[in-house]
Amino acid sequence: KYSKQKLEKQVKNIQDAESEMDELVISFTEVQDMSMLADKQIEYYCQKKDQMELAVEVEAQLGIDRYKTADMTSVKAPGALSREQQASEQPDYAEYKISAHDELQINVYGEPDLTKTARVSVDGSMSYPLLGKIKVEGLSAQELEEKLSQLFIEGGYIVNPQVSVYVERFSSVSILGEVRNPGSYELKGRLSIMDAIAQAGGFNINADINNVKILRIDRGQQRTIPIKLGDIKKGMEGVEIALKPNDTIFVEKIGKVTVLGEVTRPGTFELKDKITVLEAIAMAGGFTDIASINSTRIIRVDPSSKKKVLRVCVTDVISRGKKEKDLELLPGDIIYVPESFF
Structure with missing residues (x-):
């Protein structure tokens, strides 16, 4: 009898131990699941943080402080205005001057x-x-x-x-291209280019602020006025132009060129300003030791989708000072540097 009771007690102890072990396993599994979820959440928020920081950095360069003062309680649909914004957007009728198309x-x-x-x-x-x-x-x-x-x-x-x-x-202006909310906007009195772009939600991350155009009908003829908004930021005189009724602002996308072949760092590079073949090759780290530099080619596709291949003799540019042969690149150009076999 004593042996039976002792055996039953040992069995119960084993069962209790197994039960505790099951609970530990469940707890450990829950911890693992929570850990995996936390890792995913951390990864997600890190990505969002990186995107936000990048957007802040880009828009800070454009003089826009959108995210620094953002309030998540005021998030609304694109193009929607708060009551305060609507009030501020209303023109001062005592001051507003009537214009064409009103x-x-x-x-x-x-x-x-x-x-x-x-x-x-x-x-x-x-x-x-x-x-x-x-x-x-x-x-x-x-x-x-x-x-x-x-x-x-x-x-x-x-x-x-x-x-x-x-x-x-009111008369209106159109804002198209690389802005957040392209469309037509009322022209309430004097409106600058930067004010108009702000009304359209600001620039997209791919906007080329130095390649903005105003399309204007003047005496029945269309004029194209190129604007470098970077110059406006620098305060250069004569750059900021007041908009007129029916003007169209078009913000171009940042152009890119690709450098391939025998360069140190082949890849695609942004055309933030006008650059030449040798400047693009310098961005790619320069020629390798086995590059056939005088066989450098530009592969260009024109607006009619016709492909053109241009050869650049680098020696003429570097050694003979023929800078006119260092061709200026266009968005979409591909530079190819072949290998030298000698």
């Missing part, structure tokens, strides 16, 4: 036939009943009210006119 709502108290919507034409005028063509560009809403009242009185149409004017729809 749409005006004009009300004349007690005269329903004279209450109408008028659109400002390209030449800055509008057509109005009884008064004909009137120059309105450059006037504030209040100044136009006074002008219309005076014209009604002088023409003998209304003895004591009560006129109200407000801008129902």
